[in-house]
Amino acid sequence: MGVATATAIVCxxxxxxxxxxxxxxPGSAAAVTSSQGTSLYLATVPAAALxxxxxxxxxxxxxxxxxxxxxxxxxxxxxxxTLVHVTIFQYDSPSGIRNQFLSQAQGTTGGTFQVxxxxxxxxxxxxxxxxxxxxxxxxxxxxxxxxxxxAKNACANAPCSPTANAVEKVTFTFRTPGKGLYRWQCFxxxxxxxxxxxxxxxxxxxxxxxxxxxx
Amino acid sequence: MxxxxxxxxxxxxxxxxxxxFEALMIFVLAPGxxxxxxxxxxxxxxxxxxxxxxxATPVTTAVxxxxxxxxxxFRERDHSSALEGPAIRGDAGVQFWWLLTTTTLVLFLxxxxxxxxxxxxxxxxxxxxxIAVPAMAKGDAPLQVQVVAQQWQFDYRYPKYxxxxxxxMLPANTMVEFHVTSLDVxxxxxxxxxxxxxxxxxxxxxxxxxxxxxxxxxxxxxxxxCGLWHGYMFDTGHVVPQAEFATWAQQQQTLxxxxxKRLPKYSRTYFPSPVRRSG
Numbered sequence: 001m002g003v004a005t006a007t008a009i010v011c012x013x014x015x016x017x018x019x020x021x022x023x024x025x026p027g028s029a030a031a032v033t034s035s036q037g038t039s040l041y042l043a044t045v046p047a048a049a050l051x052x053x054x055x056x057x058x059x060x061x062x063x064x065x066x067x068x069x070x071x072x073x074x075x076x077x078x079x080x081x082t083l084v085h086v087t088i089f090q091y092d093s094p095s096g097i098r099n100q101f102l103s104q105a106q107g108t109t110g111g112t113f114q115v116x117x118x119x120x121x122x123x124x125x126x127x128x129x130x131x132x133x134x135x136x137x138x139x140x141x142x143x144x145x146x147x148x149x150x151a152k153n154a155c156a157n158a159p160c161s162p163t164a165n166a167v168e169k170v171t172f173t174f175r176t177p178g179k180g181l182y183r184w185q186c187f188x189x190x191x192x193x194x195x196x197x198x199x200x201x202x203x204x205x206x207x208x209x210x211x212x213x214x215x
Numbered sequence: 216m217x218x219x220x221x222x223x224x225x226x227x228x229x230x231x232x233x234x235x236f237e238a239l240m241i242f243v244l245a246p247g248x249x250x251x252x253x254x255x256x257x258x259x260x261x262x263x264x265x266x267x268x269x270x271a272t273p274v275t276t277a278v279x280x281x282x283x284x285x286x287x288x289f290r291e292r293d294h295s296s297a298l299e300g301p302a303i304r305g306d307a308g309v310q311f312w313w314l315l316t317t318t319t320l321v322l323f324l325x326x327x328x329x330x331x332x333x334x335x336x337x338x339x340x341x342x343x344x345x346i347a348v349p350a351m352a353k354g355d356a357p358l359q360v361q362v363v364a365q366q367w368q369f370d371y372r373y374p375k376y377x378x379x380x381x382x383x384m385l386p387a388n389t390m391v392e393f394h395v396t397s398l399d400v401x402x403x404x405x406x407x408x409x410x411x412x413x414x415x416x417x418x419x420x421x422x423x424x425x426x427x428x429x430x431x432x433x434x435x436x437x438x439x440x441c442g443l444w445h446g447y448m449f450d451t452g453h454v455v456p457q458a459e460f461a462t463w464a465q466q467q468q469t470l471x472x473x474x475x476k477r478l479p480k481y482s483r484t485y486f487p488s489p490v491r492r493s494g
Contacts, residue, residue, distance in 0.1 A: 098398050099365055101372075101379040104474025111470070122473040136368045136447070139381060183447050185367065189399075196399050198366055203443040 026206035028075035028213060029062035031084055038082050041065055043089040044131050044144060045158040048072065048207070052158075057201035058131075058190050058208060061158055063089060067167075070159035074210025076184075078176050083109065086142075090168040091155040092130045094146030095190045095197070100126045102187050105172065107140035113172035115145050130168075132187040135212060138177060141187070144170050182212040218306075225284050233276045240268045250410045253433070253454070255349075255426035256338035257410030263331055270320055340395060340404075340413025340421040343483070349390065349424050357390040357424070361481070364395070364402035364415035367444035369435060374481045376464045378471040383435060383452030385427050386460035395421040396484050403439035406452065412438060420483035427454045 031040040041063045048059040052072065062073040067089045078084055097103060104123040105113045112120035123143070130146030147154060151166035162169070186208040189197025201207030245265035252258040291300065331337055335349035351357075361372040363379065372379040383406070385391055395404045395413040402415040404423075408431055413423040430453070437448035455463070468475075479485065 099363065099370065099379075100477045100479060101363075101370055101474050103477050104471065106381075123477060126477060134368075136381070136450070183444060185444060187365070187368075198399055198442070202366070205443070209443065 024206075026075060026210065027071065027073040028077055029071055029073040030077040031079070032065065033079070037085055038079060039065065039085045039087065040076055040078065041067070041087050041089075042076075042133075043067065043070065043158070043160065044092050045155060045160055046092045047157045049158040054201065054204075054207070055157060056192070057204075058092060058192065059158065059201060059206075060186075060208060060210065067162035068159075072158075072206070074206050075213055076210070077213045077215060080176055080179050080214050082176050083173055084176055085173050086133070086171065088133060088144055088170045089160070089162055090130055090144045090147065090170055091160045091165055092146055092190070093149045093151075093154065094128050094130050095188050097126045097129045097132065097143070097188050099187065102126075102132055102134070102141055103129060103143050105142045107135070107138055107174055108142060109173040109175070113142050113170055116169050117171070129188060131190060131208070133184065134187055135182050135184045137182045138174070138212075140174050142170065142172050144168070176212070176214050178214065180214050182214065183209065184212055185209045221284075221288060224288070225281055228284060229273075229277050229280045232280055233273050236276055237269065237272050240272045241265060244268070250407050252428070253408035253431045254338070254410055254428055256335060256424070257408060258428075259331065259335070259337055260410045263328075263337070266327065267324070270324065274317070274320065335426075336424055338410040338412065338423060338425055340423045343420040343422065345422045345424070349426065351390045351426060355390070357392040358386065359392050359394060360385070362393055362395040362404045362413075362415065363398060363485075364404065364437070364441075365398040366400065366442050367437070367448040369402075369404065369437070369448070369450060372478075372481065373464065373467075376468055378467050378475045379478055380467055380471060381450065382467075383433065383450065384460060384463050385433075385452065385454045386457040387427055387429050387431075387454050389457065390424065390426050393423045393425065394483060395423065398485060400441050401439050402437045402441050402448070405436045405438040407434045407436065409433055409454075414439065418484050418486060430454055430456060 031038045043061045043063045045061065046058055048055050048057050060074055062071045063069060103126040105111055110120065112122055114120055124145050128145050129143045131144045132141060133144060134141040145168045147166040147168055153165050155165035191197050191200045191202045194200045245268050248261050248264040250257045250260055252261060333347045336345060336347040341347060359374050361374065363370045363372055368381060370379050370381050371383050393411060393413060395415045396419060397415040397417045399417060403412065404415050405412045409425045411423050411425050413421045433452035435450050435452050437445055441448065
């Protein structure tokens with residue numbers, strides 16, 4: 001009787017663990033296709049929404065073209081062999097990068113990116129970099145400029161607003177490869193409070209890492 | 216008298232089994248052993264594996280033949296009897312030759328392995344002060360390639376050309392001196408087809424030598440569990456003809472110029488800032 005009870009408890013605990021794990025799989029967001037092409041809109045924030053289980057963790061979000069409709073998704077569904085225009089609303093302050101080689105954009109159309117619609121740039125000062133959007137398997141890497149550390153209306157937690165908060169709008173274009181699952185990550189050691197800035201949100205899918213699901 | 220017959224039978228059976236198996240191992244299976252013949256060091260590792268298999272095969276067959284012979288020759292023939300068989304006794308002659316043979320083999324392999332490692336390092340990381348420098352690396356200056364590991368990507372810095380790139384490209388028939396280091400945690404640079412494996416430790420310059428041969432595609436993997444995306448820390452490198460490499464290097468110098476001018480001064484190790492968000 002005792003053995004049967006213990007077995008039932010262990011089985012229930014394993015089932016609960018698996019259930020919770022499956023329930024917490026990060027969601028996915030699809031790119032928007034219009035007459036102007038395929039677009040993906042993302043945002044980066046210094047801390048996730050207050051309702052998030054890790055509301056002090058830095059994170060990526062999926063948003064709409066005007067920077068609203070925030071969804072905590074880090075798997076992005078894109079069509080294969082297509083030019084994708086990416087817009088990232090960047091609300092975080094600079095951290096700097098560990099490998100300054102990554103201050104240069106790579107894998108984008110023309111090897112450039114734009115900040116707030118200004119002239120295309122190839123690189124930014126590493127000290128001004130807040131995050132990086134990189135897909136190592138594709139050779140894609142774009143540094144994201146941080147908002148000024150002294151900005152009066154800096155956003156603290158998601159969701160943020162491009163009209164109410166300080167933001168750097170980074171845009172670039174890249175061509176997707178064939179069908180497949182490609183992981184993306186941030187290369188900036190931006191996980192505050194963790195050893196070398198590379199714990200917590202950098203080691204957990206759903207914050208500073210995720211997948212491009214090319215279909 | 217019976218013992219002599221059994222010994223003769225075992226030796227005969229062992230010879231009959233070993234000769235074809237030894238030939239199969241040395242001439243058929245061993246040449247296809249990893250990591251292949253992609254570099255001088257990789258080919259050397261294939262030779263080492265051949266030697267190991269060549270020596271291990273007769274020992275293995277001896278054990279198996281002896282076991283099989285005992286099971287057959289000393290089986291209980293009279294099933295009506297429930298008596299124990301004769302007690303097992305040691306045999307000084309068998310023990311002597313067994314110890315002598317296995318000790319000789321182990322000592323030979325220890326010496327062989329040490330000599331092979333001291334010849335050219337066999338493609339392994341030798342730390343910041345290598346003692347097994349290949350003879351060819353002492354002549355013309357080898358091509359230096361710094362392997363910079365970080366969570367979760369390898370980058371390659373070519374000090375001769377002044378750029379860093381995520382693409383590993385090497386010229387054929389060239390002595391290459393890898394300087395392997397890390398910017399964060401411990402990784403391990405494993406260029407499989409080249410037969411190169413060297414730990415990437417932060418603050419350490421781990422040097423490994425390899426002499427490339429003909430054009431080749433290289434699978435590079437991290438061989439040290441290094442965090443969330445360790446399983447994705449891989450890329451593909453290439454060994455290309457020397458003229459093609461020169462053209463590629465020239466193109467990279469132009470392409471990567473904006474990032475190259477921001478690179479820190481070339482150093483054997485890096486202790487990069489920032490740590491401003493670190494705990």
